[in-house]
Amino acid sequence: MNKQQRIKMMAELWPAACAFQKWNRNDDAKRYDIFARVLTAEGSARREHFLQLIESRGHISGNDLVHEDDISAVFKELKELAGKIPLVDPKKKQLLWVVRNQLRPCLALYVEQPDSYMTKILKERHKVFRGVSTIEDLSSQPRPDNKPSELMMFVFTLNDRIDALRSAYGDTGHMMCVRARVKCKCAECAKYGQRHLEVLAGSESEVPLEAELQPVTEEEPF
Numbered sequence: 371m372n373k374q375q376r377i378k379m380m381a382e383l384w385p386a387a388c389a390f391q392k393w394n395r396n397d398d399a400k401r402y403d404i405f406a407r408v409l410t411a412e413g414s415a416r417r418e419h420f421l422q423l424i425e426s427r428g429h430i431s432g433n434d435l436v437h438e439d440d441i442s443a444v445f446k447e448l449k450e451l452a453g454k455i456p457l458v459d460p461k462k463k464q465l466l467w468v469v470r471n472q473l474r475p476c477l478a479l480y481v482e483q484p485d486s487y488m489t490k491i492l493k494e495r496h497k498v499f500r501g502v503s504t505i506e507d508l509s510s511q512p513r514p515d516n517k518p519s520e521l522m523m524f525v526f527t528l529n530d531r532i533d534a535l536r537s538a539y540g541d542t543g544h545m546m547c548v549r550a551r552v553k554c555k556c557a558e559c560a561k562y563g564q565r566h567l568e569v570l571a572g573s574e575s576e577v578p579l580e581a582e583l584q585p586v587t588e589e590e591p592f
């Protein structure tokens with residue numbers, strides 16, 4: 371990073387990001403975490419180099435930013451964090467919607483603490499780098515060789531776990547969706563409409579009709 375770039379980062383981009391995120395601008399570790407998250411992201415050019423750096427030294431600092439594309443990746447991230455460009459891409463928003471409004475309510479039927487359950491998957495199944503500590507930190511960008519994104523992998527894993535829990539409990543997919551009050555995609559619901567089938571099955575007392583089994587937010591997932 372040349373002097374001009376250093377000034378741009380430390381006097382402009384970093385303070386703006388801190389102000390928007392309500393962070394302490396003297397928190398160097400926070401900034402190093404952001405460098406790490408950006409530079410070790412799947413598909414990033416010098417990922418291995420930066421991973422080694424983190425392993426040997428514990429962090430990446432501004433002095434390690436030498437290549438222009440690394441610098442511009444970090445600058446772009448800081449601008450996003452400052453609210454200058456949209457933080458979340460539409461694909462990511464959609465997947466997070468599914469996790470929050472479809473999968474989490476189903477999971478909550480079978481485990482007492484759905485959030486810690488999801489955090490456990492995150493830790494077990496995904497390499498948790500510095501800067502990646504929540505589901506929202508997972509990348510939604512497809513990985514090299516057309517592999518699904520980290521976030522997509524998480525959704526797949528969570529889906530599998532819920533399926534296993536559901537079978538063990540003895541619920542059908544339909545019953546799970548009715549009980550969790552989420553949209554059901556089974557053939558009968560697709561054909562007759564969800565409320566219709568619910569009445570046919572005599573389970574209307576279990577779910578108040580006014581709930582209508584609609585997603586809890588206005589947004590549609592797809």
Ligand SMILES: [Zn+2]
Nearest residue numbers: 544554556559
């Ligand atoms: Zn159904």
